Amino acid sequence: MRKLILSSITVLIITFNSFGQEISPYIKIGESSESIQQVSDKVINTLKENSFEVLGMYNPSNKSTLKVIAFTRTDLKETVVKITDRGALAATFKVGLIQKDGKVVISYTNPDYILRAYLGDNYVTFKSTFEKFSADLKTTFSTLGTSFTPFGGSIKADKLGKYHYKIMMPYFSDPVELNEYTSFEEGLKIIEANLKAKKGQTVEVYKIVYPNEKIAVFGVGLQSKEDGESVFLPKIGEDHLAALPYEIILQGKTATMLHGKYRIALHWPELTMGTFMKIMSTPGDIEDTLEGLCE
Structure with a gap:
């Protein structure tokens, strides 16, 4: 009985430590x-x-x-x-x-x-x-x-799945819809063509396509000198550059992106509100650029 109790306590401690663990x-x-x-x-x-x-x-x-x-x-x-x-x-x-x-x-x-x-x-x-x-x-x-x-x-660890930066800020489950198409194939064709043309001063970094599931993910470099990476990255920290590129995901007939106020905060969790204010227009700028790629 004593061994059973000790074993149960050990499991509880391991579980608690796992959930309470800080992850970078x-x-x-x-x-x-x-x-x-x-x-x-x-x-x-x-x-x-x-x-x-x-x-x-x-x-x-x-x-x-x-x-x-x-x-x-x-x-x-x-x-x-x-x-x-x-x-x-x-x-x-x-x-x-x-x-x-x-x-x-x-x-x-x-x-x-x-x-x-x-x-x-x-x-x-x-x-x-x-x-x-x-x-x-x-x-x-x-x-x-x-x-x-x-x-x-x-x-x-136990907060990551429901992470958001502040109250009233978006979660992972609050994506931005970029466009809806008549079919997955139409959406794929439009996004691929716009990326090939480097529309909005973008560059296709990578692409993963799941043809059977009708899902595609595009990694998009934002290279505009007016509102792209060269504008916001130095303000929030170039050391976090592996956060890039930003993504478009096409699932079925709908193209979406993670909300900028969620994705940026998740990848720069130490950002102060003051620093966030310096890139106030960035989430909207990214949305406009990626929306343009989906039209």
Whole structure:
């Protein structure tokens, strides 16, 4: 009986610690004295050699000192799409490279953070798959650095699935509708054509299409000098560049995006209200740009 009680207490402690755990949006792998191109090549080769699929890459803000590499893996991609409320947004992870002070800092988006935030209660259902993905990613990146230091603020694990910045601010479940089409195929054709034309000074960074499920996710670089990344990123922190690019998700006949006031706050959880006010127009600017791509 005593063993049973002790065992129950242990389980409760582990469960409590798991829910009460603070999780950060990014993990710093380390630093390199090589050029950003050399580091980029190493990251890409390392991912490919370890069964990850590199989806695309680009320079946020059109700056040669910033680079993002988007990637996925088959097991993750096939699991998250089972979650009908835009689960496919969680299929893509990013490595961020930033060159400063003669070094290239290497970081990546933390799967434990993003998956809990985007998938909510569904995270637990597929937890073993996600934990393996996260562990394999760390093993893969261990050839590039040894720091693996969380950074970028933190949110409690049990709060991520229902996260919002402040009262009256949007949740994950409050997306912005960009357009509705007569069919999935029509929507896909329109968005692809607009991205090919770089409409609104955008660039297609990556694309994932699930033809059977009629779902597509586009990673979109925002390169306008008037209201794009070069305007808002320096104000809120370039160290978080792996938050980019922004996404459009087409599910069935409807194209949506995560609300800027949710997505920006989630990826920059330390933002003060004062800093948020400096980019007051950014959520609307992003919406206008992505809406233009869907028309």
